[in-house]
Amino acid sequence: MAWRYFLLLSGWFLCVVAASTASYAQPTTPLAAPPAGQQATLELGRSSFPVNEYFTIAFRLSGAPLERYSAFPDIEGFKKSGKTSTTTTRTVGGRSSVELVLTQRYAAFAEGEFVLKPFSLTVNGQQLRSAGATLRVLPQAAAGTPPPAAAGPPPAGKQPLVGIGNLDQLLGKPKPQEYVEPRDNAFLSVEPDRASAWVGEPVHVGLYFYLAPADQGLLDFYRFAEQLPPILRQLRQPTAWEEAFDETDIRPDSVRVGGKPYLRYQLHETVYYPLSARALTFPRVALQMKKYRLAKRPIEGDDNRLEGYKTYFSQPRTVQVRALPPVPAGAAPAAVGRYQLREGVGSTSFRTGHTISYTLTVEGEGNLTALAPPEPRPVPGLEVYGPEVHLELTRADGRVTGRKVLRYRLVPRQPGRLRLRDVLRVPVFHPDRGRYDTLRPELELAVTGPAVTPPQEVTAFVRTDPFYAQQLASADATLMDMDTPRQVKRYANLVLALLLALAGIGWWTARR
Template identity: 60%
Template sequence: MQVELELSAASFPVTEYFTISFRLRGAALERYSAFPDIEGFKKSGKSSTTTTRIVEGQTTTELIITQRYAAYAEGEYVVKPFTMTINGVTARSAGATLQVGPAPAANTGPAPNGGLQGIGLLDKLFGKPKPQEYVEPKDNAFMALVPDKTSVYVGEGVHIGLYFYLTPADQGLLAFYDFGGQLPAILQQLRQRTAWEEPFNEQEIVPEPVTIGGKEFLRYRLYEAEYYPLNTEPLAFPAVALRMVKYRLAKNPAEGLDNRLEGYKTYLSTARTITVKPLPPHPLRDQVPVGSYQLREAISQTTFQTGQAFTYSFGVEGEGNLAAINAPEVAPRAGLEVYGPDVRQELTRQAGRVGGRKVFTYRFVARRPGQLPLDSLLALLYFDPATGRYDTLRAEVRPTVRGPVSAATTFRAPSDDQFYQNVLFDANNTLQPLDSYRDVRRYANYILAALLAVSVWGWWRKR
C-alpha cells in the first residue's frame, strides 16, 4: 500500500481552486483523517477519482481524493506543514506559500499552442464548478450584561451575568470563535477595583432555553460573579465585545457542497452602572457585615460542672459576603475562661446566589456555678439590606454550671477534639530554667564516668 499527498500549483487566480489530494495505491480505502483548514480559504467540496490498470493480467487500482479550497481574496497565504492518516498510514506535507492573483481577462480565442483539450472535455462532461454567490441572513442574536439589581448598599452583593442569546433558528448561522482566547480580555474589562468579587465556578457553555418578551431564546452563560462594593463609588461595567463565527448562505445551494461561507461578526454588550448607597448612620457602620443572616447555635451540653470545659458554636448562615464577617468578641466575665474561636466557612454559589455558613467554635471553662448568660457575652451586629435596618444576632442558649467554685482550671478537651489532647492539659505547667537540659546532660556524664571508673577498677582487681 502506498500513500502520497499532492498540492496543486502554488500560484493561481482568485477564480480558481487550490486543491490538496491524496493518492492511495494497492489497497481499498477504509478511513482517512480530515483535510487541513487553510486560513483565508473556504473548503468547497471534494471529488474522488479511481483509476484501474490491467497490465499483463495484473490489475492495479489507484484512488485520488481531492479537497477543493476557494480563496476569499487575492494575496499571499501560507499552508502550514500538516499530516493526514489514510488507512492507518501517516502522510506528511511540508506545506507551501500560495500566491492568489487577480481574475484573468476573458479570452474567447483559441488556446495557445493548441491547448490540452482533455480538460475541456471533462469540464463539458461534469460541468465546471462555478463560484457560489452568498448572502448574509439577518440574525436575532445579542449579548447582554445582566445585573440582578440596579442599586445596592455598600457591602451588599449584586449578581452580574454575561450572557449570549440567540434564537433556535440562528443555531446554524453562528458558532463560538476562540472563546477561551477572548475571555481573559473580557474579564479584565469587567473587574471592579472597588468591589470584592466572588466568581462562580467555570462551567461548560451550554444553551439554556429562556423566554424574553414572549419569544423563545437559547441563552449561553459566558461568565457570572457576585460583586460586593467596598465603598460608595458606583460599579461601572463597560461594553464588552465578543467575536463570533457567522456563516453566509449560498444564494443557489448546490447538492453535495457545503453551501455556507464562514465569516465573523462582533457583538457588543450594553454598558451598565450600579449605584452604591452608603449604610445608614451608625458608630460601627464601617465594621458591620452586610447580608441576610440567621443564627445557628450548637453546644455540647446544657449542664456542666465548675472547671469542666465545653464547646459552643456560633453559626452565621445566610446570603452575603461571609468573608467580611469577623468573629464575635466575647465580653469579659469573671470566673469564665474563653479559648478560640476555631472558624469554619462553607460557601455555596448556585442559581445566581452566593451564601453559606460561617461557624465560630469557642471553648469555655466556667469556675463559678450558676446560669451562664451567653446572650450577653456573644453578639454580632449586621445590616440587613432587605429591611434596610441594623440587626443583631445574639446567643440564645443559657447553660447551667453546677458545683463549688473552682480556683484552678481543670480544662479537659472533649473526646471528639483532635487537637487538644488530654496529655496537653495534664502536663506539668511549672516553669523550667532554660539551661535545665544542659545540666541534666552534665550530671549524666558524671554518672557515666563514675560507672566507667568502677568497671575499670573491678577489671584490674580480677586480673
C-alpha cells in the first residue's frame, strides 16, 4: 500500500509543476480589425480538371483597398505558377465601387487525386476560412478527330476538299512570347536630416526606397528581411550612440522629389548621437529588388510578365561633427539637447526634521540616457538623499524625445526659505544657440518649525547599547552561501528523483 501513496504523491507533485508552468502562457496577439465596410470572400476553382489546366484559389475584395494579405497555402502535388489580379470599378448613381480579385494559380505535377487541406487566408486583418477540397487531376484531353467520310463517290458537281497542310504549315509555328524591360524611376537613398552636428546632437538617418507611382507593377521587394541586417551593419557608426526605431510594416507615403510625385518606402530609421568630433560616414549600400519584364503582346488571362532582378545603390553621405566649445572653468559636463525643467513636491507644508519628496523632471529632445543626474550642492541645514531615476523615451516622427524623472528626498534641519535653485542645477548645451546654459529650479519652500540637530550615528548607538554589544560579540563571522535559488532547485530535483525511485520500487514489488 505504501507504494501507492508514493505514486499518488509523485503524480500530485508533477501536476503542480505543470500547472505553475502553464500559468505563464502568454495570450495570443489579436488580429488587427479589418476596415469598416470591407467585404472579402474566398473562391476555389474547379475540383476536377485536366493536367494541362490550372487549379486556382482567389479572394474577392470590395469596400476597402488591399493593404496586406497572408500567403496562399501550399498544395502537395502542385506548384505555384504566378498570380493574377483583376480590378473592376463600378459606378452606380454617381457612386463608384472597386472590386479586386487576386488569383493564385497552381500547376499539377501529375494526374491523380490530391487533398487540399483546410486553410485560412487573412486579408486586411479579416480571416477567411476554407474547408478544403478533394482535387482530381484528369488526363489531358485528346484532340478531336474528324467524323468518318461517307461511303461512295461525292455528289455530282462537288469535288472533295484537298488538304494542303496543318495550321503550323499554313500560318507558321507560334513564336515564343517576347518580353521587354521598361525603364523605371526608382532609387535607394540614405538620408541624414542635417549636414553637420555638434558632438552629442541627435542626427536622424533614414533608409528610403523611392518608386514612381507608374512603376508599382514593375518592382517588388525580394528577401528584404535577409538583406536588411547586412545593410545596417554597413551603416552603423562606431563613434556614435545609437537609438534605433522599432521595425514596422513597410508602407509608402506620397512625396515630391524634384517636382515629381513619388512613393517613398521607409525601410529603417535611426538616431545617432556623436560621441566625438569624428565625422559620421555612411557608405554606399545595395538593395536587390524584383523587377518584371512585360510581354510585347499581352495575352488575356495570362500574367504577361517575367520575373527578374535589379540591384539599386545609394549615394554615400557624410555628416560633419563639430567639437563643443570649451567648458567654463569649474562647470560640470553639460548634456547636449533641447531640454526644459519641470518640478513638483509631495506636500504643501514643510517642517524641520520631516522628509520632503521633491521631483525634478528633465524633458525634451536629446540623449536622455546619457544625461547624468545633477549632484546636489551642499547647503547648511539641509540633507539630500537620492535620486531615484525613471527614464521614458518616445520614438516617433523621426525624433527621440522623452523625460528623465529624478526623485529626491530633502530633510531640512533649519527653518526659513529653501531655494531649490541653490541645491540642484542642470548644465546643458543648446545646439541651436551654440552655447552653454544652466537649467535651475524655480520653487522656493517655506520651512517652519524649530531647528533640529541631526541624530547620532547608528553605529555609535549599536556600539553603546549593551544588547547589540553582546550579540555582536557572540555572532558567527563565517560567510554564508547566498546562492539560495540554485540550492532550492538542487533539493527539489533530489526529492523528485527519490519519489520516482520509490514509485518504481513499489511498481516492481506489486508485479511480484
